[in-house]
Amino acid sequence: MELRLLRYFWTIAEEENISRAAARLHVTQPTLSRQLKELETQLGTPLFERQNKGLVLTEAGLFLKSRAAEILQLTQQTEQEFANRRQQLFSGHVAVGCVEADNSDTLAMMLEDFVSDYPQVTFHIFSSASDIITDQLDKGLIDLAILLEPVNTDKYATLTLPRTETWGLLVAADAFLAQQDSVAPSDLAGMPLMISNRPEVQCLLTDWSGLTHEQLNIVGTYNLSFNVLPLVAHQVAAALMIAGAVTNRQPADTRFIPLKPAIQTNCVLVWRKDRVLTPVVTEFIHYFQDAFA
CATH class of the missing domain: 3.40.190.290 (D-Maltodextrin-Binding Protein; domain 2)
Structure with a gap:
């Protein structure tokens, strides 16, 4: 049974009216009616009876409402606990090297999203030419870098950014x-x-x-x-x-x-293949991968 269907059912039970429940859930009334019918088919029993004042729960509906309340409350608590855990885990620092390029805006965009999701994270941006940045990367003074092709990336894991230079x-x-x-x-x-x-x-x-x-x-x-x-x-x-x-x-x-x-070349996000990354840096790389991989 999907959590979505349980939420739909519980809202209908609270409102005792399909139209009001649909407005509260931001779905159309036909969609909600169809979902309710699907749930009743899955369970093999009607959950509501229509009366003059609206919908009234059947005995099976009363039972499901009590269970649905428990399940939805537990789901909400679990999601909140993971959100809190994520905020506690990601409170480190990211050091990024970046060349002068259009893709400097890409870095700014990704950092904006990242620190919005993880407000305890701090960052440092080191701006220079690709060869100086790679030297800093090799020494472990920065965690990852945006470099301008042509550049030798044999030592690095790479992700090509889409905006050409x-x-x-x-x-x-x-x-x-x-x-x-x-x-x-x-x-x-x-x-x-x-x-x-x-x-x-x-x-x-x-x-x-x-x-x-x-x-x-x-x-x-x-x-x-x-x-x-x-x-x-x-x-x-x-x-x-x-x-x-x-x-x-x-x-x-x-x-x-x-x-x-x-002549048009790309910028690449790079990090050392042989280096163990912190959870914060790993997560920041995932943001780039989700956006551009």
Whole structure:
């Protein structure tokens, strides 16, 4: 016998009226009548008799109401005990590394839900480039991380996040290239560039452009976009980055131009395969898995 049917029956018994019970349960009257008939069929006996003032419980109905009250009360108490136990269990700390990307909003969304469900949990967010974040992860200084592909994840369990990151050049708004809608490999000839110091990103650019590292005019490297923004604005160099790195904080004197052919990569949630995780961290990973796996 389903708990749902017991709740329906008990509410009808309390209200002594199908219409009032249906309104209280937020179901339609035909649906509730059909469920009541199904319950009576299961039990092989009528539970109510219709009289002028409404529904009256039969002898079998009186017996079931007393049992239903006990069962529903026990169910409610059990659910509350598990809810209390969950709140007591999850009162730890989560340390998360995160790159500059559109998926930073994904992390914020998941943390908002998590701390709402587990208000005793505290968290720390470490923002940096993927290589620095993985170093922190390997040392055990953070529990898990959101990294930007391309990145080597051999040591990690991974979950790919669905929002793609678009690569392009950030250029000065008054630069000649700013008049274009996209950047082609031929546009890079002789152009001063700032790129990530990560070898994976440098290979991404050379593979896309067909130019060697030596043929590219790389004047500087960086790990976070914040400090290169004024250099771009003053036309010291254009900076290779993803659009999400400057979302909602791009200076008016710069412009992001996507690469063509387009390069789009994903962010991945990672954690060490060989590390025993705390219950809090495990549960936080489950939130991502439930949302995106």
